[in-house]
Amino acid sequence: MVKNGFLEKIKTGLMKTRNLLNTNLEDLFAGKKELDKKLFDELEELLIMADMGPQFTRDLISDVRDRLNRKELQDAGQIKKIMHDRMSAILRQVDKPLNIPQGQPFVIMAVGVNGSGKTTTIGKLANSLRKEGHEVMLVAADTFRAAAIEQLEVWGERVGAPVIKQKMNADPAAVVFDAMGKIKSGYCGVVIVDTAGRLHTRVNLMEELKKIKRVMGKEMAGTPHETLLVLDATTGQNAVIQAKMFKEEIGATGIVLTKLDGTSKGGVVVRIAGELSLPVRYIGVGEGLDDLRVFDGNDFVSALLD
Numbered sequence: 497m498v499k500n501g502f503l504e505k506i507k508t509g510l511m512k513t514r515n516l517l518n519t520n521l522e523d524l525f526a527g528k529k530e531l532d533k534k535l536f537d538e539l540e541e542l543l544i545m546a547d548m549g550p551q552f553t554r555d556l557i558s559d560v561r562d563r564l565n566r567k568e569l570q571d572a573g574q575i576k577k578i579m580h581d582r583m584s585a586i587l588r589q590v591d592k593p594l595n596i597p598q599g600q601p602f603v604i605m606a607v608g609v610n611g612s613g614k615t616t617t618i619g620k621l622a623n624s625l626r627k628e629g630h631e632v633m634l635v636a637a638d639t640f641r642a643a644a645i646e647q648l649e650v651w652g653e654r655v656g657a658p659v660i661k662q663k664m665n666a667d668p669a670a671v672v673f674d675a676m677g678k679i680k681s682g683y684c685g686v687v688i689v690d691t692a693g694r695l696h697t698r699v700n701l702m703e704e705l706k707k708i709k710r711v712m713g714k715e716m717a718g719t720p721h722e723t724l725l726v727l728d729a730t731t732g733q734n735a736v737i738q739a740k741m742f743k744e745e746i747g748a749t750g751i752v753l754t755k756l757d758g759t760s761k762g763g764v765v766v767r768i769a770g771e772l773s774l775p776v777r778y779i780g781v782g783e784g785l786d787d788l789r790v791f792d793g794n795d796f797v798s799a800l801l802d
């Protein structure tokens with residue numbers, strides 16, 4: 497996926513968070529030469545609203561206070577620069593794009609709670625991989641939710657990728673077993689596995705995902721190459737809790753943050769980066785085929801603040 501045009505597109509996508517931060521920061525600082533307590537309180541509220549999280553907010557404010565005590569700050573506008581630098585430093589650590597080799601099997605398993613955007617992300621990802629010349633095969637391992645298989649098939653048709661499937665309520669591990677069989681008999685493309693977001697209970701879901709992984713690993717050592725956790729950015733704090741759960745229980749190796757176009761909580765990326773140190777691979781900025789972007793930490797900060 498090319499990074500060109502990333503900035504403009506995500507600026508539009510991140511408009512709500514961008515407006516929240518920029519407009520309010522400007523209002524906050526407009527005409528204020530004095531860095532008083534009220535301004536600190538307002539700044540804190542703003543950062544919490546953008547879902548930057550308590551840690552980032554506390555650290556930023558104490559940094560600003562220290563600099564103020566050392567008489568390093570002349571006016572409030574400098575705070576924006578400090579914020580910029582701090583966000584960049586955090587996001588740089590998780591800015592590790594997924595490197596998908598050409599001409600050899602590469603298995604990606606998408607996981608995440610229901611409605612987070614797994615299937616849509618898979619469609620968008622398949623589309624950009626096809627454009628880059630990869631063979632792509634989709635695997636319908638969400639056999640639980642009605643119409644989940646059909647939904648994946650629609651994406652498969654749109655992007656020109658075959659879909660491996662069985663009937664609804666089939667064992668998802670068996671569907672994955674079929675897909676692994678294709679690899680064993682010589683398939684050399686990217687295999688993307690769609691999984692359920694909800695079963696009867698959370699424990700059932702986690703056990704099912706673990707079983708799928710076990711079956712994969714048994715069929716071909718080292719798979720899945722990527723366990724991609726799909727998180728809905730609009731859920732803010734909940735996305736952080738889910739990230740912890742899927743990292744610990746399923747061993748997620750990378751993150752996609754979706755729906756950044758519809759939220760003023762774009763700061764949640766900073767929060768997840770700071771608290772989880774899991775690579776952020778992609779961000780979703782819309783429902784269309786081309787609305788997935790490779791995550792770039794510097795561009796992300798620029799899109800929010802510059």
Ligand SMILES: Nc1nc2c(ncn2[C@@H]2O[C@H](COP(=O)(O)OP(=O)(O)OP(=O)(O)O)[C@@H](O)[C@H]2O)c(=O)[nH]1
Pocket residue numbers: 608609610611612613614615616617638641644691692693694726754755756757758779780781782783787
């Ligand atoms: N605005 C916006 N909507 C998105 C984005 N990604 C996904 N969606 C929408 O979110 C809704 C849920 O997406 P799905 O891809 O079906 O989510 P899922 O995780 O597969 O859901 P389950 O299969 O029920 O577990 C759909 O209406 C998508 O169009 C995004 O980046 N931006």
Ligand SMILES: [Mg+2]
Pocket residue numbers: 614615616638644690691
């Ligand atoms: Mg789905």
